[in-house]
Amino acid sequence: MTIVITTHGSTGDIYPLIRLALALQEAGHTIRFATSRPFKPDVEEAGVPFFQIPPDWEKSELQYWMGRLQKLKSPVSQLKEMYRAATPHMEAILDAMEEAIDGADCLISSYLFPINKAIAQKHDIPFISYAFAHNTVPSRFYPPHEFPRLRGMPDWLQLRWNRLCWKIGNVIVDTAINTTISRAFKRKGLPGVKDFFSKSAELVLVAVSPGLMRPKIKLHPRFQFTGYCRWQYPKSQETEQKLLAFRGDELVPIITFGSMVYDKPEEVIQRLLQAWPKDKKLILQTGWSGFKVPDSATHILELGPMSHDQLLQHASVVIHHGGAGTTASVLYAGKPHIVVPHIGDQDFFSAEVKRLGCGIKLGKRNWPEKLASKVQLVESEPSFLEAARAALQTLEQEDGPGEAVHQIEAYLEHRRHLIGDFLGLDEDF
Structure with missing residues (x-):
């Protein structure tokens, strides 16, 4: 299969997805890694095909925006500022992503960029989200990070409170993103962001250790804890x-x-x-x-x-x-x-x-x-x-890249069978 992987940000956003790309290549898939120019040397040094998307920033410009984000205390304000920085380039980003996924069978994107879901839906290809932190995984057993817990209160009240907080969080984040991208998305005929936390994708790879960090409670099956994917510079x-x-x-x-x-x-x-x-x-x-x-x-x-x-x-x-x-x-x-x-x-x-x-x-x-x-x-x-x-x-008992590949392949195979059953086709369609 041809799989497009995309993200923006700093090395912490790029390197885990480089490792995932390598694991998918080792499993026989064709990969296109779509990101901005400063990371071209790292992607290509790892042996992964690079596809450039805007903005065409220098490393110094990335550092400038990172400095601006650090001055904002609220995560929602930081997210909004991040999208504000991308707004002048949004239509060019969308055009480049259209080209990147041409002929692709799947799109995998960092959870910070749910806008890519709309592009995948437009082209009717599966969309998978990749999360670097597990505080984005909703559950009625706890509220979002930074929301107060009603410790000591009756269980029924805590459960209702937690669900309400996640709904509020969805609305706040969706609104923060949509207010910055709405014009560009409307011009491209794309829908806005909806359900950032709860339904960002049919499969969300949560790339942290399941043994150390997965909550010991029931979670929606769309959230799969795979373990870490880590790419490193060669040793010197x-x-x-x-x-x-x-x-x-x-x-x-x-x-x-x-x-x-x-x-x-x-x-x-x-x-x-x-x-x-x-x-x-x-x-x-x-x-x-x-x-x-x-x-x-x-x-x-x-x-x-x-x-x-x-x-x-x-x-x-x-x-x-x-x-x-x-x-x-x-x-x-x-x-x-x-x-x-x-x-x-x-x-x-x-x-x-x-x-x-x-x-x-x-x-x-x-x-x-x-x-x-x-x-x-x-x-x-x-x-x-x-x-x-x-x-x-x-x-040492976990294999993050291997588990991520397993989850991706299982999801794509399941989706393939569903489509085949719907169309009345056999397995070799």
């Missing part, structure tokens, strides 16, 4: 020698904030240097932050892009932003976490890390000043490392 022997020379026989704390952007990175680094002990080594992966470690700070090693699987093996504890992909990397490294949430679902993942006993949360406002004491706390408490290793044992 040169960087490995650099890491070993810096740390010696001692594991050291590692900071990695991924695609998080800072308006005044120099000030943040100065605050960190003033508060961090000069006799304590630290590794800083700069990402999109703009951080630059001065040459005089020989106790801090600055690194650029590299494989998390390689880097994090050198960590005593990992300080990260709580992005879905980075959280997965730290879990797979079996290391304790200190999560500094910046945006979106990162606060949710910090709560999950705490629930698993693998680490703690640290507020963004004063993290440079408080980091040293929090690192000392986590390094000195064995329970964090023990919980992290227990989580790793669970992950």
Whole structure:
């Protein structure tokens, strides 16, 4: 089958779907990976065919919009801002997606872009949504993340409240998206977004660990927890020698904030240097932050892009932003976490890390000043490392890419049979 995979965003949105694309190729399917130009080298290096769609931004423009999103506290406001950024390019995006799915048998899209469902429906091909976080999976047994729980109230009242909250959440998110895309969609004759949470697709792949994060309650069968899909940069022997020379026989704390952007990175680094002990080594992966470690700070090693699987093996504890992909990397490294949430679902993942006993949360406002004491706390408490290793044992039993391929193929086969039965055709139609 020919399957189109599409998403926008930062590396945390792109890399999991690259791994899914590779798994589908290994299973014999033809893949087109539709995304924006900055990620063309990564997609093609992985061996996946790249299909460019607007906007034709440089990496600096992606960083600019990420910085704007971080200034908004409400997830709904962040979602609306994201679509506002895309609005000038929306018709071009729709035209490019029309071309991308020409002759395709299925469209798979990140859950952040439910607009692609309308394109799939127009071409009468199956649409599958891919979710990076499980706080988007509705159930009457809990309300959406950030909605209050009625703990201690009668069960019947909690159940009704939870269902009401999900309905309200659907309306709020649908409205936020539709108010920004309505003109472009009307001009293209497409319907708007409906039921973002509850009916985003007939199959929603929830790409987190079922063993660690799937709720132990009944969920609608359209939501299938597959496990993580993870793609990594190739390992570098040169960087490995650099890491070993810096740390010696001692594991050291590692900071990695991924695609998080800072308006005044120099000030943040100065605050960190003033508060961090000069006799304590630290590794800083700069990402999109703009951080630059001065040459005089020989106790801090600055690194650029590299494989998390390689880097994090050198960590005593990992300080990260709580992005879905980075959280997965730290879990797979079996290391304790200190999560500094910046945006979106990162606060949710910090709560999950705490629930698993693998680490703690640290507020963004004063993290440079408080980091040293929090690192000392986590390094000195064995329970964090023990919980992290227990989580790793669970992950080692899971095959996220394999399960995702199984769910996709089963869904497409089921849909094929339904169509065949409806048309009165045999299995070989």
